Amino acid sequence: MRIALGVEYFGSRFRGWQSQAGGGTVQDALEKALATIAGQPVATLCAGRTDAGVHATQQVVHFDAPVERPLTAWVRGVNTQLPDGVAVRWAQSVSDEFHARFSARGRRYRYLLLNRPQRPGLWQGRMGWFHGTLDLAAMQDACGRLLGEHDFSAFRAAECQAKSPIKTMQRADVRQFGDLFVFDFEATAFLHHMVRNLVGTLVYVGKGAQPASWVDALFEMKDRKLAAPTFSPDGLYFRGPVYEPHWGLPDPADDFLDAVLR
Known part of the structure; x- marks a missing residue:
């Protein structure tokens, strides 16, 4: 059985x-x-x-x-x-x-980023942290450029064993709740360290180190060394795979993170 x-x-x-x-x-x-x-x-x-x-x-x-x-x-x-x-x-x-x-026909990840001058105390290990000011609109612009089918080589760890770097991003967005930034990603599949590398790149855009169009350039250059450093694992949550309804499994989106952010 x-x-x-x-x-x-x-x-x-x-x-x-x-x-x-x-x-x-x-x-x-x-x-x-x-x-x-x-x-x-x-x-x-x-x-x-x-x-x-x-x-x-x-x-x-x-x-x-x-x-x-x-x-x-x-x-x-x-x-x-x-x-x-x-x-x-x-x-x-x-x-x-x-x-x-x-x-599974897809997978979902969420990254929680605390954005304030002081490092996390209560949420240590459960949220990433960035101390500087972040531009939400710029990061949202960059997120929109991630949607669709792309070669994600620039966001792929060197030790990644996936056969192909080409993936289809079905959701990429960021929302702000006071000092908390919430990044959501859904794709057919993810490469090794891909989400943490994406968050690092979005933070670079948010702090003004690069424009949102940098994402387009990274797709074209396909070089991991040219993208932002890999971000901390602390705020990354695997929210589960997405299956066809006929399997009858619980919805992976039905979790406490949704309840907290409603």
């Missing part, structure tokens, strides 16, 4: 999603908890790997359950075995054709 899970986590406590030698990742913690409930090893596959320090409001994973358990066991039971900072939100049976990664 194939099971899909919705998982949230505070990335600052982990070494990223993907299992690695020495442990300390979200996948390591989740698979250990699942194995305790199943009584044997369980391998998981996720919708989108996240780096160290990056959070998730709804990571979606799937696994083939080696034993039959009620869905509540895969939620409440697993949560009793997980460390602080990660929790399963829901579990659902899915057909064997479902794949957390390959069934």
Whole structure:
């Protein structure tokens, strides 16, 4: 039986999603908890790997359950075995054709940026920070230039393993709530460090170091070294994959970040 899970986590406590030698990742913690409930090893596959320090409001994973358990066991039971900072939100049976990664038709990210002279205290690790003045209109102009199909080589980490840098950006916008800037991105897929590199570039535009048209030039030059530095992972949230309705999974946009910003 194939099971899909919705998982949230505070990335600052982990070494990223993907299992690695020495442990300390979200996948390591989740698979250990699942194995305790199943009584044997369980391998998981996720919708989108996240780096160290990056959070998730709804990571979606799937696994083939080696034993039959009620869905509540895969939620409440697993949560009793997980460390602080990660929790399963829901579990659902899915057909064997479902794949957390390959069934997704899009992915969503949000970046929270605190913009004030003082660094964050209460929100340390949960928001990025920039101390200087930012021009919202200039950043919105730059966001509009990101929409559509582009070669995102200028926003791609050197170690990125994606076969192609060409992606389709379906949403790119920024809003302001007092000292908080909220960046939203949705695309068919994302390259390694792509969102953090985009935020860094938008901040350069916002502080007046570059015009909004710089985005167009970066697309043409396709050179990562010419774009802005990679921004901090602290404010980055993976808001989940987007699936076709027939899979019947919860909407990835239904998370606490939406409630807070309404």
